[in-house]
Amino acid sequence: MTLYFLVKYLHVLGAIVILGTGTGIAFFMLTAHRSGDVAFVARTAATVVIADMIFTLTAVLLQPVSGAVLMLLSATSLSEGWLLASLALYALAGAFWIPVIFMQMEMRDLARAAAAKGHALPPRYLALFRRWFLFGIPGFGAVMIILWLMIAKPF
Numbered sequence: 669m670t671l672y673f674l675v676k677y678l679h680v681l682g683a684i685v686i687l688g689t690g691t692g693i694a695f696f697m698l699t700a701h702r703s704g705d706v707a708f709v710a711r712t713a714a715t716v717v718i719a720d721m722i723f724t725l726t727a728v729l730l731q732p733v734s735g736a737v738l739m740l741l742s743a744t745s746l747s748e749g750w751l752l753a754s755l756a757l758y759a760l761a762g763a764f765w766i767p768v769i770f771m772q773m774e775m776r777d778l779a780r781a782a783a784a785k786g787h788a789l790p791p792r793y794l795a796l797f798r799r800w801f802l803f804g805i806p807g808f809g810a811v812m813i814i815l816w817l818m819i820a821k822p823f
Contacts, residue, residue, distance in 0.1 A: 693716050706783045757810040778792055
């Protein structure tokens with residue numbers, strides 16, 4: 669196996685981790701939220717924060733590194749349209765994902781406090797959840813488009 673294909677494998681694996689973890693986190697948070705069980709929401713939000721830190725953050729940090737190595741190994745120019753579009757979308761996804769991390773942490777803390785007191789989820793949690801959900805749409809959408817651009821290289 670050549671170095672190029674090893675790095676390409678790691679790059680694709682990173683994309684899979686980002687998409688898979690993002691999909692799983694969205695599913696589990698939505699499922700917990702819809703259950704109305706405050707303790708379940710608190711436990712799920714705690715797990716989501718850990719998963720995002722271990723899996724998503726690691727992949728997000730390694731993607732540009734493996735991408736840069738692939739560029740060097742394949743003599744891909746930074747001026748290629750599909751690559752420029754991918755980088756712009758990566759920045760867009762990051763602009764939505766970074767605030768989501770902090771929302772998840774605050775949602776976790778609010779749910780834990782409500783569960784400890786036997787209260788319902790507070791209005792601040794509900795507002796954060798709506799924003800978290802809305803931020804996921806362009807963030808996840810950008811990553812889906814990046815994946816297509818990586819495969820198709822249409823321009």
